[in-house]
Amino acid sequence: MQTYDTIIVGAGYAGLTATRELLKAGKKVILLEARDRVGGRVHTQHFEDGSYVDLGAAWVGPTQDKLYALAKEFAVETFPTYDTGKSTLFYNNKLKHYKGLIPPLPIGSLLSLDMAIKRINKLSKTVDLKSPWNTPDAAYYDSMTLATWMNRQMPFNSAKVMFKLAAEAIWAADPNEISMLHAMFYTKSCRDFDTLMNVKNGAQEERFVGGASLPALRLAETFKEHIRLKSVVRAITQQDNQVIVKGDGFELTASKVIVALPPTLAGRIEYAPIMPANRDQLTQRMPMGTVWKTYAIYDTPFWREAGLNGLSATNEGYVTVTFDNSPKDASKGIMMGFVLGNQAKAFNQLAPEERKASALDTFARFYGEKARKPLKYLDHSWAEEEFTRGCYAGLMPTGAWTSLGKALREPVGNIHWAGTETSDIWNGYIEGAIRSGERVAQEILKS
Amino acid sequence: MQTYDTIIVGAGYAGLTATRELLKAGKKVILLEARDRVGGRVHTQHFEDGSYVDLGAAWVGPTQDKLYALAKEFAVETFPTYDTGKSTLFYNNKLKHYKGLIPPLPIGSLLSLDMAIKRINKLSKTVDLKSPWNTPDAAYYDSMTLATWMNRQMPFNSAKVMFKLAAEAIWAADPNEISMLHAMFYTKSCRDFDTLMNVKNGAQEERFVGGASLPALRLAETFKEHIRLKSVVRAITQQDNQVIVKGDGFELTASKVIVALPPTLAGRIEYAPIMPANRDQLTQRMPMGTVWKTYAIYDTPFWREAGLNGLSATNEGYVTVTFDNSPKDASKGIMMGFVLGNQAKAFNQLAPEERKASALDTFARFYGEKARKPLKYLDHSWAEEEFTRGCYAGLMPTGAWTSLGKALREPVGNIHWAGTETSDIWNGYIEGAIRSGERVAQEILKS
Numbered sequence: 046m047q048t049y050d051t052i053i054v055g056a057g058y059a060g061l062t063a064t065r066e067l068l069k070a071g072k073k074v075i076l077l078e079a080r081d082r083v084g085g086r087v088h089t090q091h092f093e094d095g096s097y098v099d100l101g102a103a104w105v106g107p108t109q110d111k112l113y114a115l116a117k118e119f120a121v122e123t124f125p126t127y128d129t130g131k132s133t134l135f136y137n138n139k140l141k142h143y144k145g146l147i148p149p150l151p152i153g154s155l156l157s158l159d160m161a162i163k164r165i166n167k168l169s170k171t172v173d174l175k176s177p178w179n180t181p182d183a184a185y186y187d188s189m190t191l192a193t194w195m196n197r198q199m200p201f202n203s204a205k206v207m208f209k210l211a212a213e214a215i216w217a218a219d220p221n222e223i224s225m226l227h228a229m230f231y232t233k234s235c236r237d238f239d240t241l242m243n244v245k246n247g248a249q250e251e252r253f254v255g256g257a258s259l260p261a262l263r264l265a266e267t268f269k270e271h272i273r274l275k276s277v278v279r280a281i282t283q284q285d286n287q288v289i290v291k292g293d294g295f296e297l298t299a300s301k302v303i304v305a306l307p308p309t310l311a312g313r314i315e316y317a318p319i320m321p322a323n324r325d326q327l328t329q330r331m332p333m334g335t336v337w338k339t340y341a342i343y344d345t346p347f348w349r350e351a352g353l354n355g356l357s358a359t360n361e362g363y364v365t366v367t368f369d370n371s372p373k374d375a376s377k378g379i380m381m382g383f384v385l386g387n388q389a390k391a392f393n394q395l396a397p398e399e400r401k402a403s404a405l406d407t408f409a410r411f412y413g414e415k416a417r418k419p420l421k422y423l424d425h426s427w428a429e430e431e432f433t434r435g436c437y438a439g440l441m442p443t444g445a446w447t448s449l450g451k452a453l454r455e456p457v458g459n460i461h462w463a464g465t466e467t468s469d470i471w472n473g474y475i476e477g478a479i480r481s482g483e484r485v486a487q488e489i490l491k492s
Numbered sequence: 493m494q495t496y497d498t499i500i501v502g503a504g505y506a507g508l509t510a511t512r513e514l515l516k517a518g519k520k521v522i523l524l525e526a527r528d529r530v531g532g533r534v535h536t537q538h539f540e541d542g543s544y545v546d547l548g549a550a551w552v553g554p555t556q557d558k559l560y561a562l563a564k565e566f567a568v569e570t571f572p573t574y575d576t577g578k579s580t581l582f583y584n585n586k587l588k589h590y591k592g593l594i595p596p597l598p599i600g601s602l603l604s605l606d607m608a609i610k611r612i613n614k615l616s617k618t619v620d621l622k623s624p625w626n627t628p629d630a631a632y633y634d635s636m637t638l639a640t641w642m643n644r645q646m647p648f649n650s651a652k653v654m655f656k657l658a659a660e661a662i663w664a665a666d667p668n669e670i671s672m673l674h675a676m677f678y679t680k681s682c683r684d685f686d687t688l689m690n691v692k693n694g695a696q697e698e699r700f701v702g703g704a705s706l707p708a709l710r711l712a713e714t715f716k717e718h719i720r721l722k723s724v725v726r727a728i729t730q731q732d733n734q735v736i737v738k739g740d741g742f743e744l745t746a747s748k749v750i751v752a753l754p755p756t757l758a759g760r761i762e763y764a765p766i767m768p769a770n771r772d773q774l775t776q777r778m779p780m781g782t783v784w785k786t787y788a789i790y791d792t793p794f795w796r797e798a799g800l801n802g803l804s805a806t807n808e809g810y811v812t813v814t815f816d817n818s819p820k821d822a823s824k825g826i827m828m829g830f831v832l833g834n835q836a837k838a839f840n841q842l843a844p845e846e847r848k849a850s851a852l853d854t855f856a857r858f859y860g861e862k863a864r865k866p867l868k869y870l871d872h873s874w875a876e877e878e879f880t881r882g883c884y885a886g887l888m889p890t891g892a893w894t895s896l897g898k899a900l901r902e903p904v905g906n907i908h909w910a911g912t913e914t915s916d917i918w919n920g921y922i923e924g925a926i927r928s929g930e931r932v933a934q935e936i937l938k939s
Contacts, residue, residue, distance in 0.1 A: 188643075188668035189640045190891075192890075193637075196635075218891075221635035221890045309776050319876055321876070322782075322840040322875035322876045325876070326780070329756050329780060330669075332773065387891075387894075390773065393769040428769035428772065429769045431762075435773060442777075442890065444665075447834075448837045
């Protein structure tokens with residue numbers, strides 16, 4: 046039986062980063078990955094014609110310093126998300142184009158929306174990021190959903206509809222699924238609500254030439270002899286100050302184990318001894334969000350000629366938000382439409398042809414009939430991927446942070462936890478995953 | 493490889509009932525159970541001196557007809573829960589004794605509490621039990637927690653505290669963890685809020701001589717050759733219209749499989765093909781409640797001599813509710829204290845001696861110094877039991893019923909679902925488990 050200093054489970058950005066840091070420190074490690082690739086929820090799909098799309102996380106933006114540094118180190122170029130021209134809103138059966146960040150709504154709704162965004166930003170500043178349960182009035186905000194807060198905050202329906210669209214795009218969940226305390230935590234974790242929503246100066250500001258997988262692939266390449274793919278971990282046993290990691294056809298031991306998986310996946314491993322009650326109860330309470338990415342690939346980004354930036358929103362149909370995801374050189378036109386939260390749960394039930402028809406309908410509504418004839422259509426959901434089970438991330442429902450939050454990061458014996466869900470900064474993003482990998486490596490090196 | 497008509501996974505009351513029904517219909521079946529005993533969340537522990545306690549479900553009450561019928565069939569006697577004399581309330585540092593159902597609170601609080609109970613009863617009548625997502629205003633009630641509703645409904649803090657005590661005892665969860673729609677569903681499912689709370693004419697009206705396991709044990713005895721204990725199911729594969737069930741050291745096939753486990757456990761089985769997205773997303777969102785039962789066993793039920801019925805409540809400390817759980821003949825005095833919801837999550841962190849000291853402190857506060865010297869103290873939590881992971885039952889957080897509720901009972905290919913969480917009547921109770929077993933057997937016999 047092979048023995049290591051540390052076994053890392055899960056080769057997403059968190060696991061890759063932890064592995065690298067421990068190797069740097071001279072440790073004997075192995076990184077086990079269930080899939081036949083690294084990257085986890087970040088996966089760039091390439092096509093024969095040279096084009097590619099990010100099926101998972103795609104963007105990078107200001108203050109995501111670790112991810113920028115990694116990209117730079119591995120010579121992965123970034124480029125601005127296209128946002129020249131007007132945005133589009135299809136609302137109450139009317140199509141409107143507008144410049145800038147302010148959607149064409151009645152002034153009362155705009156003021157209400159603006160006030161709500163300012164209010165959540167202000168509330169978020171009160172959050173204790175490292176210990177959200179210590180936030181002032183934590184119990185109060187953790188007892189209500191984001192939906193409840195929105196209903197109170199916004200008397201105007203249009204404001205609520207717009208806020209909901211933003212919230213769905215931010216969390217890939219319905220506002221009724223998320224604790225208000227979590228919404229506040231997440232908002233501060235990612236700087237503010239504006240950063241979360243926006244392209245320019247926001248979390249969607251830039252993309253990667255070659256796709257968001259590229260930094261992970263190149264990083265993995267530097268220590269590929271320490272990575273074991275197609276190795277599904279089934280059981281982790283702690284005994285005699287050693288940890289035994291068992292999977293289909295293998296059994297390895299180490300002094301320490303890092304589980305770099307989303308909590309709901311971490312909870313499915315068979316632990317001996319069983320996890321402490323609160324750790325298990327927590328992993329029962331951190332479901333993954335629900336999201337489809339729909340992609341239509343065209344010869345050209347034809348909407349640009351019409352003066353449109355490809356950023357659209359609607360509260361009708363399944364696709365509610367679109368982005369121009371064309372390559373840097375605009376050699377193809379790639380339109381990406383998000384299906385989010387409850388729309389995604391309904392989309393799950395559709396046949397592939399129905400999904401395609403619905404997405405192209407929405408694209409045509411925004412960008413004209415030409416949108417109905419892409420060279421290629423594809424869509425992707427992570428909810429039926431056994432080794433992810435939903436995206437973007439594990440979410441805190443009401444009550445979880447205040448009663449079980451401590452169990453999120455606290456090591457259990459020689460098992461340590463990583464993954465973007467454990468990060469206090471850029472929780473839910475690649476940046477958070479990298480930070481969690483660095484944090485967990487330090488945890489182990491210090492212990 | 494042995495082939496069956498149906499394999500049933502999980503020998504709680506649901507699985508046992510399904511097995512029996514299918515055997516009656518002449519089917520070749522096997523019931524697989526992970527533990528070395530049947531009964532699931534119902535488990536009576538016996539001691540050398542002949543006394544016994546129910547570590548899990550314990551009571552039976554009016555309209556639980558299936559459970560009464562089963563008890564009668566197997567000659568298991570029931571007897572009234574002791575409730576002669578005064579109840580006890582320790583609130584705001586004052587100890588009070590009172591007769592009847594109405595606690596000694598200021599009249600404003602009492603009226604507020606009464607109004608809230610009437611209101612939830614009225615709201616519950618609107619629920620569509622078979623399809624809670626079709627309830628009028630389902631989206632509205634599913635977007636708020638029970639805590640949010642309570643805050644709105646009860647301006648008086650004392651009313652809220654009392655309602656919270658009741659809610660915690662009913663759901664083994666904090667009101668901030670439960671969707672208001674689920675609270676309404678559950679209330680109707682179990683007749684009304686009064687039934688849920690009360691001893692007389694309520695869900696706690698009677699107990700079983702010999703313990704609540706006895707009907708299960710005697711039922712299992714009638715087909716023990718069809719039960720395989722210590723058989724943990726790890727994987728279920730559907731192929732060629734057959735289902736293959738794999739566990740540690742066994743592999744069986746059948747035309748149909750019934751998974752009679754709580755949803756969070758059902759979600760941990762490895763399915764091939766993987767579950768439909770919404771089924772998996774649902775099982776990520778139905779956490780088990782959190783509860784400890786603490787027991788002190790004395791020579792006699794000495795509180796009875798003081799005119800107390802053993803029913804007490806407090807909002808201080810860990811144990812918040814107690815019941816007289818002495819045997820029918822009062823040959824011992826057995827006091828049972830519940831630690832519920834967030835108190836249970838905190839209790840999870842205590843050492844055994846701290847738990848004991850805390851529970852006995854509370855018993856002494858209610859019943860005097862004599863309570864500090866039991867013959868025996870024991871406590872039990874289901875959260876660290878690998879094959880249950882919490883009690884009483886899987887709960888619906890906000891948003892789950894309306895967006896994913898359909899996936900709770902809907903068969904997936906040849907896999908059918910049972911367990912008390914799938915029952916429309918007496919959901920969360922033994923009665924619901926039995927009903928789910930009958931329902932799933934009919935589902936299979938008709939298909």
